[in-house]
Amino acid sequence: MKPRPLLVLSLEGLTPAALGCYGSSWNRTPAIDAIADTGCVWDRWLATDDQPSNMFLQMVENLDKTTHWKDKWQASGSIDLITDVKDIADQFEKLPFDRMVSLHDREQQQEQTPAEDIVETQFGQLVAAAIERDAEQDDWSILWLHSDFLTKRWDAPRYMALMDEGDEDSLAPSDEVELLENDNEVTEMVEKLPPYFEDLTPPSFQLPAESHPDLVMSWMRTYGCQIRMLDVLIEILLTSLKAEDPHMLIVGTSGFQLGQHGWMGHRLGPLRSADIRLPLIVSDLGPLHLPQLSGGDTFPNLLDQIASHSSPEGSGSLMWSPEQWCQSDEGTSVITKSNRTTHAVTTPDWFYVQDHDQSEHLYLKPDDIDDFNDVARLRPDIVEQLINTQKNPTDQ
Numbered sequence: 029m030k031p032r033p034l035l036v037l038s039l040e041g042l043t044p045a046a047l048g049c050y051g052s053s054w055n056r057t058p059a060i061d062a063i064a065d066t067g068c069v070w071d072r073w074l075a076t077d078d079q080p081s082n083m084f085l086q087m088v089e090n091l092d093k094t095t096h097w098k099d100k101w102q103a104s105g106s107i108d109l110i111t112d113v114k115d116i117a118d119q120f121e122k123l124p125f126d127r128m129v130s131l132h133d134r135e136q137q138q139e140q141t142p143a144e145d146i147v148e149t150q151f152g153q154l155v156a157a158a159i160e161r162d163a164e165q166d167d168w169s170i171l172w173l174h175s176d177f178l179t180k181r182w183d184a185p186r187y188m189a190l191m192d193e194g195d196e197d198s199l200a201p202s203d204e205v206e207l208l209e210n211d212n213e214v215t216e217m218v219e220k221l222p223p224y225f226e227d228l229t230p231p232s233f234q235l236p237a238e239s240h241p242d243l244v245m246s247w248m249r250t251y252g253c254q255i256r257m258l259d260v261l262i263e264i265l266l267t268s269l270k271a272e273d274p275h276m277l278i279v280g281t282s283g284f285q286l287g288q289h290g291w292m293g294h295r296l297g298p299l300r301s302a303d304i305r306l307p308l309i310v311s312d313l314g315p316l317h318l319p320q321l322s323g324g325d326t327f328p329n330l331l332d333q334i335a336s337h338s339s340p341e342g343s344g345s346l347m348w349s350p351e352q353w354c355q356s357d358e359g360t361s362v363i364t365k366s367n368r369t370t371h372a373v374t375t376p377d378w379f380y381v382q383d384h385d386q387s388e389h390l391y392l393k394p395d396d397i398d399d400f401n402d403v404a405r406l407r408p409d410i411v412e413q414l415i416n417t418q419k420n421p422t423d424q
Contacts, residue, residue, distance in 0.1 A: 031104055031338035033274040034170045034331075037262065038087070040080040040113070041178035041230075041294050042280030044307040046248075046255045054245075055190055055252035059263040063276050063311045070308035071317055072394060073279075074374055076324040078295060078303050078366040080282035081115040084174065087281070087327040088124055097328050098124040100335035105169035110157050112150060113176045125172070129157050140228055143183045146257050150177040155261045162269045170331075171271075178284065179294040182230050182250060184257035189224045189249050224249040232293035244287035251286060275313075275334060279327070280306035288398050298383045299369040301391070301399050310334065319394070320355065321376050323362035361417055373417045380404075380414035390414075 044050035048057045049064035050071075077083045090096050101107055106126040111117055117130035131153055143149045147156060154173050161171065177183070221242045231247050266276065285291045288302040295303065306324070313334075357376045364372040370382040379391045379399065388411055390404035404411055 031101075031169070031335060033105065033168060033271045034101070034277060034334060034338070035265070035269070035271075035274045036170060036172040036277045036279070038084065038172070038174045038279045038281050039178055039258075040176040040280075040282050041284040042282075042307055043284040043286065043302065044280075044305065045286060045302075046252050047307055049309065050307060054248060055255055057255060057259040059259045059266075060278060060309065063262075063278065064309050064315075066315055067276075067309055067311040068313040068315075069317045070322065071319050072321045073306055073308040074321070074323050074362045075282060075304040075306055075364055076362060078282060078299060078364060078368065080176070080179075081113070082365070083281040083324055084113075084116060085119070085123075086325055087279075089325075089328055095332075096124060097331040097335060100332065101169040102126070103169075105167035107170040107172070108161060108168050109172045109174065110154055110161065111174040112154055113174055116174055129161065131157060142186050142226060142228065144185060146185060146188075146261060149183045149185075149257065150181045151175050151258060151261060155265050158265060159268045162271055168271070171274075174281075178251075178254055179230060179282070181228055182254050183228055184254045186224060186226065186253060188256045188260070189253040190256060191223045191249065221246050224253060230293060232296060233291075234297065235287065235290045235292060244292070247292055248286050251284065275338060276309075276311040277334070278307065278309045280308075282306070295368070297368075298389075299364070299366045299372050299381055301379060301397065303366075304364050304372070304374075305397070313337070320357040321360050321362060321374065322357075363417070371415070373414050375414070378410055378414065380411060382415075 044052075046052050046055045046057070048055070048061040049069055075083050076086060098107055107124065108127045108129070109116075109120070109123065109125040110129045110131070112131040112134075114132040116123075117128065117132050120128045120130075134153060143152070146152045154175055158171055158173055161168070219240065221240055224246055227250070230251075235243070262276075262278075266274075282294065283303045283306060284294055285296060285300075285302045289297060289300055291297040310330075360376060362374045364374070366372060368384070370384060370386070372379075372381040374380075374393065377393060379393050379396075381389050383389070388404045389399070389402050390407055390411055391399040391401065392403060
């Protein structure tokens with residue numbers, strides 16, 4: 029018996045804030061949630077580098093000098109990469125993949141408007157290439173899709189946006205005529221923003237001091253539209269593959285800021301939790317949510333463990349049991365490298381970051397998910413302790 033194949037989906041700019049299985053209240057992702065319902069979800073999986081290409085390279089590195097996760101997988105088929113990211117495609121010869129399909133130079137649609145059908149989108153083309161690869165004669169053990177569409181091209185059909193009942197009415201032209209006693213009253217009215225934006229280019233700006241009250245929500249819905257398209261394409265991909273019962277792994281290689289700390293976009297402003305707290309979901313290995321802190325550099329070990337679990341010898345054992353939910357992660361720390369900060373370290377209880385202007389910030393974890401309350405001035409003892417972590421970093 030062959031081990032079950034593994035379908036990996038890694039995305040730049042994927043935030044857990046838009047996924048139902050991570051508690052999103054403003055977006056729905058039924059296909060991803062269904063995977064999480066029977067799988068394992070990491071609640072505190074952090075980036076060890078905020079540059080997504082660097083993060084991807086860390087995720088596929090050797091476990092040590094003598095073994096590699098690919099050795100177990102290659103025994104049952106090729107390890108294939110399908111990507112639209114030029115930085116990754118250019119380094120293919122250094123990567124542990126047998127084959128690669130690169131779509132980064134494929135011509136996009138000429139119209140600078142959202143696609144009318146999901147198959148015309150950047151990620152839709154990636155999924156189509158995966159289905160084509162799966163239809164070939166030779167078997168694959170890992171089929172890995174890596175995309176940057178969430179940071180480069182928001183081309184999802186806008187009919188997929190999730191809106192409130194009242195928002196749909198705002199899209200239709202109105203026949204009502206507003207009668208104003210004074211023309212000056214027009215300037216006092218708050219302009220009504222559309223429930224979502226038609227922009228193909230993702231937002232990248234700092235919110236104005238007095239921004240429109242609906243601005244953040246409109247951009248969140250636009251981002252959520254991309255995630256809902258992703259959710260549908262994942263379901264299409266899983267139902268289209270001829271490979272028998274593959275494991276599914278969904279992971280982010282960088283986050284996305286949706287208004288936290290006054291920023292809207294990818295890798296903007298000072299480094300904060302929205303940049304480095306990433307989703308990680310593996311199907312059929314639960315149901316379990318793991319609250320323990322872990323870093324992106326543990327990903328190669330994860331691939332190795334899935335291979336062992338999927339083999340006939342290991343199919344009866346669980347990689348993660350309910351008992352592990354209670355295990356302590358005391359003493360664990362994750363250092364995140366970034367050119368946007370001097371130092372950033374996360375422990376089970378704290379997130380400490382020193383910005384380039386030497387200002388220090390400390391946030392209580394895991395309660396303060398979005399770094400709302402800076403307590404650095406109240407806990408100088410913790411600040412001093414975490415500064416020393418920088419002076420003597422240990423291998424994770």
